[in-house]
Amino acid sequence: MAEAPGVIEAKELTKRFGDKVAVDHLSFTVEPGRVTGFLGPNGAGKSTTMRLILGLDRPQSGTATIGGLTYHQLARPLQTVGALLESRSLHPGRSARNHLLYLAETQGIPARRADEVLDLVGLRAVARKRVGGFSLGMTQRLGMAAAMLGDPLVLLLDEPVNGLDPEGIRWVRTFMQQLAGQGRTVFVSSHLMSEMSVTADYLIVIGRGRLIADSTTQEFIQRSSERSVLVRTPDPGPLGELITGQGGTIASQDSLDGVTSLVVTGLPAPRIGELAASASVVLYELTPRLASLEEAFMELTADSVEYGDTAKARQGRRQEERSVR
Amino acid sequence: MTAAEAPSAPRLTAVTPAGSPWLGFGRLLRAEWTKIRSVPSTVWSLLTFVIVAVGFSTLIATVIAHDWNAPGNHPNHAKLLTDPTAVIFGAGLGLGQLAICVLGAIVITSEYTSGTIRASLLAVPNRIPMLTAKAVVFAALDFVVSAITVFAVFFITTAILHSHVSITLSQPGVTRAVIGAILYLTVLGLFALAIGGLIRHTAGAIAVVIATVIVVPPLVSLIPGTIANHIHGYLPTVAGELVAQTSQQSGDVLSGWQGFGVFCLWTAVLLVACGWLLVRRDA
Numbered sequence: 001m002a003e004a005p006g007v008i009e010a011k012e013l014t015k016r017f018g019d020k021v022a023v024d025h026l027s028f029t030v031e032p033g034r035v036t037g038f039l040g041p042n043g044a045g046k047s048t049t050m051r052l053i054l055g056l057d058r059p060q061s062g063t064a065t066i067g068g069l070t071y072h073q074l075a076r077p078l079q080t081v082g083a084l085l086e087s088r089s090l091h092p093g094r095s096a097r098n099h100l101l102y103l104a105e106t107q108g109i110p111a112r113r114a115d116e117v118l119d120l121v122g123l124r125a126v127a128r129k130r131v132g133g134f135s136l137g138m139t140q141r142l143g144m145a146a147a148m149l150g151d152p153l154v155l156l157l158d159e160p161v162n163g164l165d166p167e168g169i170r171w172v173r174t175f176m177q178q179l180a181g182q183g184r185t186v187f188v189s190s191h192l193m194s195e196m197s198v199t200a201d202y203l204i205v206i207g208r209g210r211l212i213a214d215s216t217t218q219e220f221i222q223r224s225s226e227r228s229v230l231v232r233t234p235d236p237g238p239l240g241e242l243i244t245g246q247g248g249t250i251a252s253q254d255s256l257d258g259v260t261s262l263v264v265t266g267l268p269a270p271r272i273g274e275l276a277a278s279a280s281v282v283l284y285e286l287t288p289r290l291a292s293l294e295e296a297f298m299e300l301t302a303d304s305v306e307y308g309d310t311a312k313a314r315q316g317r318r319q320e321e322r323s324v325r
Numbered sequence: 326m327t328a329a330e331a332p333s334a335p336r337l338t339a340v341t342p343a344g345s346p347w348l349g350f351g352r353l354l355r356a357e358w359t360k361i362r363s364v365p366s367t368v369w370s371l372l373t374f375v376i377v378a379v380g381f382s383t384l385i386a387t388v389i390a391h392d393w394n395a396p397g398n399h400p401n402h403a404k405l406l407t408d409p410t411a412v413i414f415g416a417g418l419g420l421g422q423l424a425i426c427v428l429g430a431i432v433i434t435s436e437y438t439s440g441t442i443r444a445s446l447l448a449v450p451n452r453i454p455m456l457t458a459k460a461v462v463f464a465a466l467d468f469v470v471s472a473i474t475v476f477a478v479f480f481i482t483t484a485i486l487h488s489h490v491s492i493t494l495s496q497p498g499v500t501r502a503v504i505g506a507i508l509y510l511t512v513l514g515l516f517a518l519a520i521g522g523l524i525r526h527t528a529g530a531i532a533v534v535i536a537t538v539i540v541v542p543p544l545v546s547l548i549p550g551t552i553a554n555h556i557h558g559y560l561p562t563v564a565g566e567l568v569a570q571t572s573q574q575s576g577d578v579l580s581g582w583q584g585f586g587v588f589c590l591w592t593a594v595l596l597v598a599c600g601w602l603l604v605r606r607d608a
Contacts, residue, residue: 055450056443057607072450075343083447089440091364098363099444105356106448108349146444 005067005080006032006153006185008053012062015048015209022048024209025062030187032153035180037200037217038189041301045209046189047086050158054083066154076107082147086158086189088139092132096123096142099131100149107150117145136163144172154185161195173199193297197221207301229269231262232285233276242275243267259284346451353449353458360445361432361462370428371470374421378474379481382417386482393489402490408571409492410502413482418475418506418569425467425510426538429517430530432463437525442608452603456522460596464515471510479503498571505568505581512585512592513538516561519595522603538562554578561591 008030015023023045030036040046051057053064055071063070066081074080090099100114118124121141126134131142140163147155157176161169176199180186190196196203196217203220205213213220228251233239240250240262248267253260264272269288276283361367389401389412405412436442449455483492494500517534524530537560545557557563558578565588567573568581579587 051607054447056446058605069342073342074450076349077450078448081447085443087440087443089443091435091439091441093364093366094360094441095363098359102356102359102363103444103448105359106352106445108352 004032006183007068008064008066008154008156008185008187009068010049010053010062010064013049013052013059013064014061015045015052015057015059022209023052023059026206026209026211027062028204028211028214030185030204031202032185033180033183034201035176035186035188035199036202036204037196038187038204038206039193039196039200039297040189040191040206040212042191044191044206044301046191046206047158048209049206050083050085050156050187050189053156054081076150078103078107078109078150078152080150080152081154081156082150082152083156084140084143084147084158084160086162090131090139090142093130095128096131096134096145097127099142100146103146103149109150113149117148120148121145137165137168140164140168144175152184155179155187157186157188159189159191161190169195193294205297205300212300227265228289229264229267229272230285230287230289231264231272231276231283233260233262233281233283234258235282236260236262237281238279239276239281242279243272246271246275248272263289343451346454350454350458353454354462356448357455357458357462360441360459361466364435366431366435367428367466370424370431371466374424374428374470375474375477377424378417378421379477380417381420382413382478382482383485385416386413386485390485390489405486405490405492408574409490409496410479410499410506410569410571411574413479413492414475414502414506414569417478418510421474422510422513422538423535425471425514426517426534427531429463429467429514430521430524430534431527432459433518433521434525434527434530438527446608453600456596456600456603460515460518463518464511467514468507468511471507475503475506475510496571501581502569502571505570505585508585509565509569509588512565512588513562516588516592516595519592519599522599523595558584559587561588564588564591 010026010028013023013026014021026045026049038046038049048057049064052059053066053071066074071077071081096118097114100117101111104111104114115124115127118127121144123138123141123145126138131139134142140160144157144160147157155176157172160172160176164172176186176188180201188196188200190199200217203213203215203217204211205220215223231239240253243250243262243264246267249265251263251265253262255261269286273283273286276286389405393402401412436445445455446452479494486492492499494503517530520534520537521527521530524533542557542560542563545553545560548556554576555578564579564584567577567579567584570577570581573580577584
């Protein structure tokens with residue numbers, strides 16, 4: 001069967017570890033020529049899915065193919081697929097160049113290509129240093145160099161910006177977009193919605209191993225972003241009933257120091273202002289708000305967060321996000 | 326990593342399916358050679374082996390030669406006449422072989438503990454050819470280093486003992502025993518490699534290999550009775566070492582080559598089990 005060379009296709013992929021289902025009948029297609037984000041909370045099954053595509057793990061059922069072939073059927077796999085795994089895959093005692101050299105030798109790639117990719121990621125100066133002494137950022141760069149070694153058509157990158165400084169993050173972003181612009185397939189996982197919203201053209205969102213969304217990033221943002229209005233008043237009086245009477249919803253209400261805050265959805269701010277005026281309710285504030293993408297993502301995946309309670313996970317993720325910025 | 330340098334556009338050709346997984350086996354051998362020579366543990370283990378083997382053999386031979394006429398040294402005289410290589414190889418190689426055991430196990434467990442196995446399997450998804458290439462390269466290295474060491478031990482110790490007893494390669498069984506010692510050390514490395522591949526943890530694998538080589542045999546030999554004697558004789562390294570003797574000794578259940586065959590069989594079974602599990606387990 002002749003398929004487009006760079007297409008990744010997962011069909012009904014299922015992987016269980018003991019009685020825990022990591023990937024649950026997952027089907028999706030990743031097209032070449034764009035950056036496809038693979039998004040989901042920690043433990044959603046992103047890494048496992050990538051390992052299944054790469055033939056490192058064996059699925060209980062379903063198939064994953066690249067250009068119509070399974071990873072095992074690829075003649076010189078590194079020349080078709082470049083992968084950056086989340087877990088460390090380097091011997092600490094081996095030098096960066098020797099790591100790339102042995103990988104090149106398995107494919108019959110000339111040794112000078114190892115130097116080329118070291119230049120590409122800016123590690124030429126430490127080429128002969130043992131990787132045991134590398135920082136997380138340097139390790140990630142070496143991982144990117146290994147992924148680019150065979151000049152592959154398809155790139156699978158598992159959390160590539162982990163541990164990178166802001167400059168490194170920007171580098172990875174630009175790099176991925178350039179690769180996609182050349183017609184390559186770029187499939188990149190992340191648990192950070194904000195990161196994906198600026199990097200990915202297309203999103204595949206999973207939670208607890210199941211597909212949640214599969215659309216362009218723009219569609220996903222429009223669909224998920226809910227508008228709301230913040231209303232602050234010293235005395236709401238009948239405002240609440242008026243709002244619900246007009247089809248609005250009070251999403252939340254609390255009082256602090258004699259001022260009541262209402263979050264209203266389903267009614268535009270001008271209409272709420274008119275209602276307040278008609279009932280002679282004094283308003284201190286009337287602010288239209290757009291839910292952040294991160295919040296939208298959180299709402300969407302709230303049911304599927306694997307560990308701990310959602311609030312804690314949310315907080316943790318925000319902190320993580322902040323540290324990345 | 327300043328300005329993002331884009332690589333040149335890729336070759337947008339169709340993805341090619343692989344032929345036989347053994348095509349390009351030469352490339353795998355080359356890559357495994359790069360892997361084994363580029364980590365410090367290889368150099369340290371082999372250096373330890375050579376130094377311990379040559380050092381202890383020289384020491385023992387010097388002590389025997391020095392105390393030649395001292396009372397109580399007669400058992401060594403008798404042994405040197407009936408089975409000279411057992412005395413020559415006994416101490417040095419008996420201790421030095423542990424370094425080979427450690428290296429054999431580490432060659433494969435270090436891939437798991439460092440995670441290199443994932444990079445390796447992405448490059449070579451067909452796991453049996455990869456394991457085979459690894460075993461072949463390590464066995465070749467082990468063979469060459471063992472050959473150099475065994476001949477060095479033989480010529481150094483026979484030179485030290487020369488004034489008291491003449492041992493040469495032309496005497497019956499001696500050349501066979503010297504070659505046998507080299508072969509034993511080569512298969513021992515593969516035996517350790519197979520156990521490393523089955524256990525996948527460095528400490529655990531080394532413990533099991535060392536226990537099999539130096540702890541289990543003396544324990545089994547403590548059990549009285551002929552059945553226990555036979556079990557002892559068929560233990561991997563007990564059987565394997567027989568080929569490094571010049572002649573079959575009383576109490577040996579097997580002849581030299583029989584024993585070596587038994588050792589090879591143990592190793593082959595473990596290697597097959599290792600390959601079988603490698604294909605089935607998640608990396």
